[in-house]
Amino acid sequence: MFAWAELAGFLIALTALTPLLGRYLTHVFAEPASGIRRWGEPLERLIYRACRVDPAREMTWRAYLAAVVIFATVSAAALMLLLCFQDRLPFNPQHNAGLAPLLAANVAISFMTTTDWQAYAGESALSYLAQMALAWQNFTAAATGIAVAGAVIRGFTRTSATTLGNFWVDLTRAIGYVLLPLSIAGALVFIAQGTPQNFAAYRTVATLEGTPQAITGGPIASQEIIKQLGVNGGGFVAANSASPNENPTPLTDLVQLLAMFAIGAGLTNAFGRFVGDVRQGWLLYAVMSLLFVAGFAGVWAPEHAGNPFVHALGIAGPNLEGKEVRFGDTASALSVTVATDTSSGAADVAYDSLMPLSVLVALVDMQVGEIIFGGAGSGLYGMLVLVLLTVFIAGLMVGRTPEYLGKKIERREITLVMIAALIPAIVTLVPTALALIPGLSSTGNGGPRGFSEILYAFTSTAANNGSALGGLNIQTDGYNWLTAVVMLAGRFGTLAVVLALAAGLARKPRNAAETAGTFRTTSPMFGALLVATAVVVTALTFIPADALGPLAEHLLLHTGHLF
Numbered sequence: 001m002f003a004w005a006e007l008a009g010f011l012i013a014l015t016a017l018t019p020l021l022g023r024y025l026t027h028v029f030a031e032p033a034s035g036i037r038r039w040g041e042p043l044e045r046l047i048y049r050a051c052r053v054d055p056a057r058e059m060t061w062r063a064y065l066a067a068v069v070i071f072a073t074v075s076a077a078a079l080m081l082l083l084c085f086q087d088r089l090p091f092n093p094q095h096n097a098g099l100a101p102l103l104a105a106n107v108a109i110s111f112m113t114t115t116d117w118q119a120y121a122g123e124s125a126l127s128y129l130a131q132m133a134l135a136w137q138n139f140t141a142a143a144t145g146i147a148v149a150g151a152v153i154r155g156f157t158r159t160s161a162t163t164l165g166n167f168w169v170d171l172t173r174a175i176g177y178v179l180l181p182l183s184i185a186g187a188l189v190f191i192a193q194g195t196p197q198n199f200a201a202y203r204t205v206a207t208l209e210g211t212p213q214a215i216t217g218g219p220i221a222s223q224e225i226i227k228q229l230g231v232n233g234g235g236f237v238a239a240n241s242a243s244p245n246e247n248p249t250p251l252t253d254l255v256q257l258l259a260m261f262a263i264g265a266g267l268t269n270a271f272g273r274f275v276g277d278v279r280q281g282w283l284l285y286a287v288m289s290l291l292f293v294a295g296f297a298g299v300w301a302p303e304h305a306g307n308p309f310v311h312a313l314g315i316a317g318p319n320l321e322g323k324e325v326r327f328g329d330t331a332s333a334l335s336v337t338v339a340t341d342t343s344s345g346a347a348d349v350a351y352d353s354l355m356p357l358s359v360l361v362a363l364v365d366m367q368v369g370e371i372i373f374g375g376a377g378s379g380l381y382g383m384l385v386l387v388l389l390t391v392f393i394a395g396l397m398v399g400r401t402p403e404y405l406g407k408k409i410e411r412r413e414i415t416l417v418m419i420a421a422l423i424p425a426i427v428t429l430v431p432t433a434l435a436l437i438p439g440l441s442s443t444g445n446g447g448p449r450g451f452s453e454i455l456y457a458f459t460s461t462a463a464n465n466g467s468a469l470g471g472l473n474i475q476t477d478g479y480n481w482l483t484a485v486v487m488l489a490g491r492f493g494t495l496a497v498v499l500a501l502a503a504g505l506a507r508k509p510r511n512a513a514e515t516a517g518t519f520r521t522t523s524p525m526f527g528a529l530l531v532a533t534a535v536v537v538t539a540l541t542f543i544p545a546d547a548l549g550p551l552a553e554h555l556l557l558h559t560g561h562l563f
Contacts, residue, residue, distance in 0.1 A: 003300055003330040010254070010334065011289065014261055018285060021262060022269020028177045029150045029170070029270070036177055047172055058163035061503035064151055065496055067167040068144055072112050072492075075140055080108040082133050083126075092127035093201035099125065106480045111137040113491035114145065114343050114375055116227065116234030116466040117483055119474045123216045123237040128199055134234055135223040139183075142230025142263075143174035145377030148495055149267055150174075152381045153274050155502025156405055159510045164502055178263070179230060186225035189255055194248040197221040216245055228259040231375045233344035233466045241335065241348040242324055253331060253348060260342045264288075264373035267380040275405050279522040284383055287530050291372045292341055298361035299354075300333035307355065309562055322353025333358075340365035343375035345460060345467030352444070352470035356557060359452055359469065360550035366463035367542045368534050369424055375464060381498045385420045388413060388501075390526070390533045394519050404521060406510040413504060420497045425541045427489040428455075428462040431482050432545065442479070444471020448556065449563035452549035457483065459542075462490040 027035030037044075048055050059067065082089065083104035087097050099107065103119060110117040111134050122131065147170030154164050191197050196217045203215045220236045224246055227234050241247045241256060265285060272281025304318045318329040327335070332349040339347040340362040351362070365372060371383040388404060392414050395402030402409040435442075435454050443450035453472040460467050461483045468474070474483070520526060553563060 003304065003333070006330055007293065007296055007334065010257065011293075013254075013258060014265055015285075015289075017258065017262055018265040018269050021266025022273060022281065025178065025263075025266050025270040026273045028173050029153075030274070037173075040177060044172065044176070047176075048169070051168065053166070053168045055166060055169045058166050060162060061151075061164055061499040064148075064164050064167050065499050068148065068495065069492065071140070071167075071171070072144065075137060076108040076112040079111065079133055079137055080104045083107055083130055086127045086130045089127065089129050091129040091132070091199060093199070094124075094127070096125060096127050096130075102477060102480050103475070106484050107134075108137075109484045109487050110466065111232070111234060112141055113464050113487045114138075114141045114230065114232050114378075115461055115464040115487045115491070116232045116345065117461055117468075117487065118234055118238075118466070119480065119483075121238035122235055123202075123214075128218050131223060131236055132219055135219075135226055138223070138226045138230045138232040138234070139175055139179055140171070142226070142232060142376040143171050143179055145375050146174040146178065146263065146267075147171050147377070148499065149377030149380045152384065152498055152502040153271055155505040156271075156384075156407070157274050157276075158506040159508065161506040162503075164499065164506060179226065182229055182262075183222070183226045186229060186255060186259060187221045190221040190224055190252055193252045195221040195224060195252065196245055216243075220245055224256075225259065227346060228256045228344060229262065229376075231260055231264070231342045231344045231379075233339070233346035235346060241346045242350070247348055250326075250331075253327065253335070256346070257334060257338045260338050260344045260346075261373045263376045264342065264379035267377065268383075271380060271384075277405075277522065280405070283522050283527055283530075284380075284387075287527050287534075288372050288379075288383065290527075290531060291368070291534065292337065295341060295361050295365050295372070296333060296337040299336050299358045300330060302355040302357040303329045303333050305355075308558065319353070319355055322350030324348055336362055337365065339467060340465060341372035341374070343370060343378065343464045343466070345465040347467065350470060351456075351467055356449075356452075356550040356554035359456065360546055360554070362467075363452075363456060363459055363546055363550065364538060364542070366459050366465050367424065367428070367546075368538045369421070370463050370465075371534060378464070378494070382494070385417055385498060385501070386534055386537075387521070387530065389417050389421065389537070390530045391519070391521065392417070393533060394526070394529060398519070400519075403511070403519075407505055407508045408511075413501060416497050416501045416504070420494055420501075421537060423493040423497070424462050424490065427486045427493070428458050428542075429545060431458045431486050435478070435482065442473040442476065444473075445563045447561075447563040448549050448552040452553065455545055455549050458486055461486040464491050 083099045085098050150170050151164040198217050200217045204212050207213050223236050237243045247253055268281045268284040272278040306319045323332045335347040339345050369382050371386055373379045374382050388409055391402045391404045392409055432455050440450040443453045453469045456469045
């Protein structure tokens with residue numbers, strides 16, 4: 001009962017935050033300026049003037065996409081150079097060497113795409129300046145996702161339009177009005193709870209056993225909040241949110257979990273407000289919440305049941321291997337579910353210690369297409385792609401041209417929807433097959449667990465999640481190249497498709513009148529069909545591969561085989 005009470009408390013808090021953030025996000029991106037925008041307009045104008053941006057000049061979807069790609073490329077190139085030459089730059093009290101060029105490129109691409117895939121231990125590899133550069137990239141990458149979500153929403157709300165807004169304006173507002181103030185407030189909470197925020201060198205202390213141990217310091221609190229709020233997930237230290245420095249108390253753990261879902265949930269409400277029907281937003285929120293609860297149950301049940309090999313030793317209880325005792329199995333299951341439902345991947349548990357069925361749920365959470373709240377912005381537009389597919393299927397059932405929000409969904413839209421659905425499958429399964437050519441030599445475990453390590457790595461990078469099963473040796477040229485390509489394709493492939501989709505919808509007229517044959521997209525029936533579509537599409541695509549990994553391991557575990 002305690003597990004479900006904890007889950008209920010989390011959902012109540014998230015549900016209360018959703019309309020507040022939704023209203024706030026609407027004020028930030030709506031025209032004319034209202035709310036906080038009226039106070040910030042003078043500073044906005046100064047920024048645009050300094051950057052030579054005309055805020056009144058809107059962009060076509062191609063120009064919007066070009067701006068996104070150019071900005072991301074320049075940001076990543078600057079970050080790569082900083083990582084390569086960090087040993088010659090200030091704020092490096094541990095005197096860490098510069099990263100190798102290929103690793104630096106992988107890290108830069110990782111943070112540019114909100115994946116935050118880390119093939120290194122942050123506390124022993126990066127200077128404080130490099131860590132702050134990663135934090136800045138967390139701001140810009142998350143703001144890019146929010147900006148694109150705003151452009152997609154305009155596609156649903158505009159008629160006979162050829163533009164989707166101005167990327168530079170959307171980016172500025174996402175950082176200045178959303179991410180920066182929320183991050184300042186969150187960082188102050190973390191500092192008050194004991195998270196370090198300094199530039200002091202690491203301290204070496206003696207443990208109770210008398211052995212020396214280095215205690216990390218640095219600007220941790222400021223990076224901690226934006227990695228969660230922006231749904232990025234990169235840890236200041238290798239242990240990530242399991243580290244007492246990054247996550248010192250139950251309160252910081254709750255704030256981190258809420259921060260990962262907050263913007264994704266708020267955007268569903270903002271979407272409903274922009275399209276003139278808040279029920280549309282609540283339907284999306286309800287579907288996301290239902291899938292989230294199912295995922296939590298799927299992780300908590302096997303972790304709470306425990307490992308039969310441990311039980312055979314006479315030790316009863318849940319599976320606590322690799323978990324923080326201060327959080328226990330329930331909070332750990334909640335953390336795994338929230339982290340894999342989003343593009344964060346920053347859990348407070350060692351994923352390699354999870355039971356096979358828990359690994360399966362974590363995989364499916366990502367394979368479903370980052371639609372369960374998902375990344376900042378990407379969760380909303382990923383869900384809207386699935387909505388259009390569901391509307392199309394419903395239209396086939398009744399023999400009627402499908403419509404959503406008064407706009408007809410025709411061949412062009414469905415072609416783009418199918419491309420968006422195929423991208424995750426291609427960029428996950430093809431690299432997995434390529435990585436298996438030399439066998440399981442790079443894995444830490446054999447058999448199906450070793451296969452799961454490889455499948456999980458490419459599922460995570462394709463979904464821009466960044467979490468990993470421990471044991472896989474990813475610090476190789478092959479994995480650095482493959483994961484970099486997968487991260488780019490997973491981020492920008494889908495992003496390009498949804499912008500093209502939004503542009504097509506923006507040109508369409510909006511039929512305001514509903515008839516007896518109109519399929520209501522705020523009904524429980526549509527919600528159930530949306531859930532079923534997500535499950536069926538994911539199962540048809542990924543279950544054959546999942547069956548070779550965690551499903552096979554689960555069955556073999558109960559016949560006495562351990563990997």
